[in-house]
Amino acid sequence: MSHSQESGGRRLDRRRFLTTAAVGGATIVGASALGGLDAEAAFAEPMPSLDAAIPAAFAEGRIVATNRNVLDVAGSHGERHLIQLTNATSIWKLRTTTAEAIEVGDGLYARGAAMPDGTIAADAVWVNIVNVYVTIRGIARDRLHLTHGNEELVGHIVPDTTTASYLGGALTADLSRTRIGQEAQVLGAWRPADGAIDIARVSLGH
Amino acid sequence: MACGSTSLWAGEATWFCCGNAWGSCGSAGTGACGTCQSGKNMAAWPNLSAACWDITRPDLCGENMPRRTCGAVMNVRHQCSGATVCVTLADCGPRTKSFCGEATCCNGACRTNRVIDLTPSAFTAIGSLSSGKLPVYIYE
CATH class of the missing domain: 2.40.50.140 (Nucleic acid-binding proteins)
Incomplete structure (x- = not known):
């Protein structure tokens, strides 16, 4: 399937939507312009084919705190990551699931877009x-x-x-x-x- | 050293973790080269050394790839999507001999035998961790 979908007459790729959603906050996230997403296909979508102007990001570590849709992650080598989840984020924890399944203490790998404020807007998160x-x-x-x-x-x-x-x-x-x-x-x-x-x-x- | 475009090999790419502080990867350490980290674009190669070859034995599956040592770089490209990631060799693997004949396909074309292991950072640049395997072309 294509991972870009028509929205308001213009083509909107998944990563552009992701960053827009993360910047725009809950109102935009709650009114997903993409509608239902095929989670398995979304997981498999390679990030490098997307908008080169938005740098790709990867994070690994253990969740030390959660605040709404933001995961505070301690990396294995002393780094710290804030991972933003949106309606466009695909989440795996033994199977495709939702953010409610994520717990403090879980380990994760996250792929997404680096935001100007230093957070990562996650495209996909693989938990544990x-x-x-x-x-x-x-x-x-x-x-x-x-x-x-x-x-x-x-x-x-x-x-x-x-x-x-x-x-x-x-x-x-x-x-x-x-x-x-x-x-x-x-x-x-x-x-x-x-x-x-x-x-x-x-x-x-x- | 820059990643090149000269064809080197093709087959299945799998993934492994290294340098993590969590999960059953916590005991994995930093690999044969001592530099491996899951969060960096790195890879394991079956012919990293003679000792490595004795463990992986890709020749038993008909894969006689050349030796490449710690620090060598390769471009790994998904056979179908074309997504590419540049990786640095940091470990020995995968255990090719244990999975001779295993194939991974997309768009009706298959790649056979495990020929490279990617770190999660590298693997997620071209596919999904939950798939476990990807069909790839390798360049240097």
């Missing part, structure tokens, strides 16, 4: 997302026991969410072909409370 190379050490009905490097991990199987891909095949909800000792890539959402992962997708290798 991890993508780790693991070895399967144990299999239970509702979880996989994993090792990642020298670290032991629990990967929770989430009903109606967790899928598997065997040797590059199509995604399936059937995890019955997982085997102890298999190497795998697990994409999921980290749980800050206990360090476990809710599995979105496990790709089984050779």
